[in-house]
Amino acid sequence: MDFDFTEEHEHIRRTAREFAARSVAPVAAEIDKNARFPAELVAEMGELGLMGIEVEPEWDGSGLDPIAYVIAMEEISAACASTGVIMSVNNSLVCDPLRKWANDAQKDKWLRPLASGQKLGCFMLSEPEAGSDAAAQKTVAEVDPSGDGFVINGVKNWITNGPQADVGILMCMTDKAKGHRGISAFIIDMNAPGVSRGHKDDKLGIRASHSCQIFFTDHKVGRDQLLGEVGDGFKVAMSTLDCGRIGIAAQALGIARGAFEAAARYATERKTFGKPIADHQAISFMLADMATEIDAARLLTYRAAALKAAGRRHSTESAMCKLMASEVANKVAKNAVQIFGGNGYVTEYPAERHYRDAKITEIYEGTSEIQRVVIASNIIRAISAS
Numbered sequence: 001m002d003f004d005f006t007e008e009h010e011h012i013r014r015t016a017r018e019f020a021a022r023s024v025a026p027v028a029a030e031i032d033k034n035a036r037f038p039a040e041l042v043a044e045m046g047e048l049g050l051m052g053i054e055v056e057p058e059w060d061g062s063g064l065d066p067i068a069y070v071i072a073m074e075e076i077s078a079a080c081a082s083t084g085v086i087m088s089v090n091n092s093l094v095c096d097p098l099r100k101w102a103n104d105a106q107k108d109k110w111l112r113p114l115a116s117g118q119k120l121g122c123f124m125l126s127e128p129e130a131g132s133d134a135a136a137q138k139t140v141a142e143v144d145p146s147g148d149g150f151v152i153n154g155v156k157n158w159i160t161n162g163p164q165a166d167v168g169i170l171m172c173m174t175d176k177a178k179g180h181r182g183i184s185a186f187i188i189d190m191n192a193p194g195v196s197r198g199h200k201d202d203k204l205g206i207r208a209s210h211s212c213q214i215f216f217t218d219h220k221v222g223r224d225q226l227l228g229e230v231g232d233g234f235k236v237a238m239s240t241l242d243c244g245r246i247g248i249a250a251q252a253l254g255i256a257r258g259a260f261e262a263a264a265r266y267a268t269e270r271k272t273f274g275k276p277i278a279d280h281q282a283i284s285f286m287l288a289d290m291a292t293e294i295d296a297a298r299l300l301t302y303r304a305a306a307l308k309a310a311g312r313r314h315s316t317e318s319a320m321c322k323l324m325a326s327e328v329a330n331k332v333a334k335n336a337v338q339i340f341g342g343n344g345y346v347t348e349y350p351a352e353r354h355y356r357d358a359k360i361t362e363i364y365e366g367t368s369e370i371q372r373v374v375i376a377s378n379i380i381r382a383i384s385a386s
Contacts, residue, residue: 005071012068015048016075028080031208032353035200037164038208041083046117050076051090055099055115059107062115066243066305070250074298077254078261081357082208084254088247089160090114094121097169097240101185101228110167110187122165122190123244124156124214125237131157132370134237135180139172139216149222150174152186152194156214158364163200163210165190169240170216171233183233187225194219205356242315243308244365245322249301252325252361253294259329259336259354260290266349267339283339290332297325316378323371326361333358 005013023044031038045051053069055061062068069091077084098111113119130136139154152172159168168188175182188195198213228236264287267278277283300321307314333355337344344351362368 005067008064009068009071012053012064013071013075016050016072019044019048019050020076020079024076024079024083028083029347029350029353031080031082033207033347035202035207035210037210038080038083038086039164041080042086042120043117045076045083045087050087051117052095052111052115053091055095055111059099060112060116061095066246066308067302070246070253070301070305073247073250074254074257077251078258079254080208081251081255081258081354082206084251085206085209085248086120086161088244088251089123090121092244092247093123093240094167094169096243097185097227097236098187100239101232101236102187105224106187106227114167119166120161120164121167121169122159122161122214123240124159124162124168124170124188126157126159127155128157132367134171135183135234137171137173137183139170140176141172141174141184141186141221144220147220147222149220149225150186152216152219152221154216156216158201158211159214160209160211160364162212162214163197168214169227169236171237174230174233178231180234181231183237184230185227185233185236186221187227188219188221189225190214192219203360205353205358205360238315241365242318245318245371246301246304246308246314248361248365249297249304249318249321249325252322252329252358253298253301255354255358255361256290256294256297256325256329256332259333259351259358260287260294262350262354263287263290263336263339266343270341277339286335286339290335293328294332297321297328300324316375319366319371319374319378322361322366323368323375326358326368329358329361 049062052061053064057063095114114121141150141152144151168190170186170188173182174184194217196215201211267283268276270277304314304317304321336351337355340351343349
């Protein structure tokens with residue numbers, strides 16, 4: 001195994017780290033406190049090629065591999081998890097399915113502006129009654145009797161980037177009788193008639209990353225907006241989530257690293273009983289465990305990214321890295337608050353923000369419970385087939 005990064009990987013690390021230090025970190029607390037969408041940071045990420053990292057240059061992307069994407073996600077999320085997830089959704093949940101399932105005409109119209117950062121995307125799968133049970137879609141696309149297309153009606157929940165998105169990838173039922181095989185995927189113009197947005201969700205963490213309900217009321221789409229074929233929607237969704245989980249694992253790594261680095265610095269500066277608290281065994285052992293667990297989660301995430309880069313199946317590995325990294329992020333962020341003591345509970349220090357931001361990584365793009373279902377079912381299937 002080769003643990004050395006390529007020159008491209010080192011370049012993307014420097015680019016993302018410098019951007020995070022220069023532009024993201026100085027405003028992270030402010031945009032969190034005010035729940036302000038960081039439009040200026042999104043625009044700069046587009047200019048740096050961070051909004052379409054894996055998209056081929058012919059479609060105005062950066063043409064880098066999944067490992068480069070993980071590296072960039074960790075760097076940016078260490079400074080601000082909200083900014084990281086805005087980038088993650090555009091890359092993993094919108095650009096990636098368009099790369100894999102869209103035809104050239106669709107890529108030219110939809111993928112190109114998303115990859116270059118001119119437009120922002122969202123992914124619409126979850127519903128009021130279809131979260132973990134992704135096959136229980138109530139949003140329906142019926143054949144338009146007056147034209148060559150479909151009419152969509154329904155509601156989507158918790159749509160990250162929803163308030164600002166220009167383009168959406170939508171999963172909905174085209175044939176209820178077929179169950180999950182009756183789900184189709186569509187590319188949606190989010191500013192077209194029949195698409196409306198609910199109020200911005202008021203959230204515990206990642207507050208600068210906005211989400212909302214999306215309502216479809218007799219929204220008409222042409223067949224040229226169908227992503228893949230009729231009935232391909234569940235396959236589109238599941239393959240997209242395999243990739244998205246790698247991105248969320250990288251976000252969780254960033255949160256964990258940001259919390260760990262802040263706590264480690266504080267532990268060398270804060271003194272009790274005449275010496276830095278880092279010299280007390282209780283704190284030093286806590287820091288040792290934090291560093292070890294972050295590194296373990298990072299290696300799992302790199303493995304999943306490497307499998308994706310090699311074009312190999314990675315459903316189990318994506319679920320493993322997302323599960324591990326999200327739980328490590330929560331543990332590390334919790335211990336960071338503990339190391340900060342009373343200062344960890346006030347907004348003057350970053351520990352409480354990392355603590356709040358960490359929780360969502362155990363929930364979205366498949367809860368920790370769903371990751372265990374995926375891992376266990378794949379393991380059992382493999383054993384049964386052997």
